[in-house]
Every structure is written in C-alpha cells, then in structure tokens.
Amino acid sequence: MNHKALFEPTQLGPYTLKNRIVFPPLTRQRSGQPGNIPTDLMAEYYRQRAGAGFMITEGTQIEPRGQGYAWTPGIYTEQHIEGWKKVTRAVHAEGGIIFAQLWHVGRVSHSALQPEESAPVAPSAIQAEQAKAFIETGPGTGTLVTPSIPRELTRSEIKDLVNLYAQAAKNAISAGFDGVEIHAANGYLVNQFISEHANQRKDEYGGSVENRLRFLDEIVQAISHAIGPDRLGVRFTPLFSSTDEDRVYIGLVESDPHKTYVEAVKILENAGVAYVSIAEADWANAPDLPEAFRREIRAIFSGRIIYAGRYTAERGARMVEEQLADLIAFGRPFIANPDLPERIAKGWAFNDLNSSTLYGGTGEGFTDYPVYNGQR
C-alpha cells in the first residue's frame, strides 16, 4: 500500500507541516479540578501524538458559559494559560504544530454547569432536545443529561461574545499555541447560529443564510484582527441528509447545506483564513458528502482543506492525490495509536480503541496506549 501522499510536507499559514496527518480536536474530559486547568498528564498525551503534521486541541471553552461537559479545559484565566503552556512546550519540543480549538457549547449545556445555575445562552430559546450535556455527580463521576432550555442572547451580548472569542485567541497565543480553530461544528454555538432550526432570530443574526452566518463572520474578523487570519482555521459539519437518525444525532440538518456551507467558506476565503476543516458525519451508515460539494469547496478556497470522519490511510491518501483534500485527520485511531503516522508509513498494525476510557478518568486509555513494539 502506498500512502506517500500523506507524507508530502505542505504549508499551512506560516507553518511548514512535516506530513498531511492531523490529530483532530478530541474531548477527553481530564482537565485539573477545580478550574478545568490543563495538566501535566494532558501535556504528556499531546506530546506522545506530536508525530502528526498538525494538531488541534480538544474543545476548549472561551468563557464559563461555554462549557457543556464536566472537566473540559478552559482558556479564559491566567491559570488556564499557564496550564496550556505545558502542552505547547511539550508539543514544540517534539517538533509539532498545535492550534487550540475555541469552543462555546451555547445551548448544549445544563444549568448545573452554568454560572449561578442560570440557563445556557443560545441564538434562540429552543432546547437542544436531541443532544446531551454531561454534569458531575461526584468527584470524578458524572452523568449525561438533556440540555436545559436556553435563554436568547441579546444583540449586545452577541457583540460581547465576539470579543470573548478574540480574547481567547490572544490567550491561546500567550499560552504558546501556533494558532486557533473556531469550533463551528457539531451543533455548538456557532453552528446554532448557522442553523435554521436552532436560530429563529428576527434581527440581523437570523433569517437569511447571510444573516445566520453573520456571527461566524464577526468572530472570523475579530480573531483575524487579533492574531492574523493565517493563524486561524474553522471547523464545520455540513450534513447532507435528513433521515431521522441524523436528526437525532445532531438535530441541525440544513434545508440547503450546499449553499449554506459554500457561503460560509467564502467568508473564510475573503478573510484569508489558513484552513477549513470539515468534520464529516462519522456514525455507522452516515451520509457521504457529495463529490460536487467537495469540488466546489476546493474551487473557492485557496487555504488548506482538512477532512475527518472514519478515514483509512488508503482513502485519505487518495483524497490528497485527487487534490480534494490537503490534510486528513484521524481521530479514534490516533487516540489508540500515539505513533499513528509511523504506523501508517511502515504499514504496522494498529492498537484497538478502548471506548470505555474516552471521556474522563486517569492516564488509563489516555497516555498508556503503547507505541508499536514489533511483536504485534
């Protein structure tokens, strides 16, 4: 098998990447308590995976209201910045390039996670009935819950949020990150604004595609101004399906995903953003992205394009050869195989994933997956 295409260096913004293999954002819920501070163990976990050409952190909340799951890390206090420095130093010592994923869950939260047990905030007061938040029920233990009914953001609160994104981007640079990624995927706040289901606003942030993309556009502008568009990427989940199963998964199926996400990518192109990352539907029997959509994204966007979602090395290499993708992310395989790029290059077998240790816990299933030992 020839995966050579995955090992050609490429440029992303100001950075030269050593290969096309991406370690994507993966929530692991192991930040230090109290305060959701990145730990030494997290630094070790990222260090182990720095063979990736490009890495993005797990979703990292930009403010207290942005949290929807217990123990996810933040990037809005001095302590957070100090904690993340451990991660960025460890990755840079291994020659890695790492961006922070800036996350605000919006309505996918529970009042138990919110300051003063308030309602979560969202574009409209529409509950995310099909999603789940995760609350702590004791030290180190917790449970999935239906998100609370959110409260609609005012226009001035939306402006404040745009500033919080820009501040978080500056914090990320202070923490030593090479850039940031806006999490506009998977049904969280930015995706809620884009969605005609979650967003039923009557002002300039709701209604037309242009209006629903305004929040994204303002965040892109603010972060570009704060740290430069060449250190910014954006992640989307365009969903080309309206089956019940897909609605249950994310609840945010667009009536015209092609138009919506082509317009979204045009915003990134106009701003000069370094990359767009497309998180494809990744459950069993998930709908494929139409080839015409992939081709159009390539035609209109001059930055790097990343795809993720159940890729094998073969399929990823083919996408790069066909020039539909520049970079391919491997999520679950990279959790279980810290030396994934080397395993792909040499054709070595992969470790199996332990699904029971994905979220929360200790170093088990986190930093103890072995590198290849030649005997498997």
Ligand SMILES: Cc1cc2nc3c(=O)[nH]c(=O)nc-3n(C[C@H](O)[C@H](O)[C@H](O)COP(=O)(O)O)c2cc1C
């Ligand atoms: C445990 C886990 C946590 C995830 N957390 C995030 C996250 O914080 N942010 C995000 O954008 N995507 C997240 N994802 C989605 C992954 O980045 C990726 O798109 C997905 O796992 C599909 O790739 P794969 O099939 O190679 O695993 C998560 C996925 C998993 C399995």
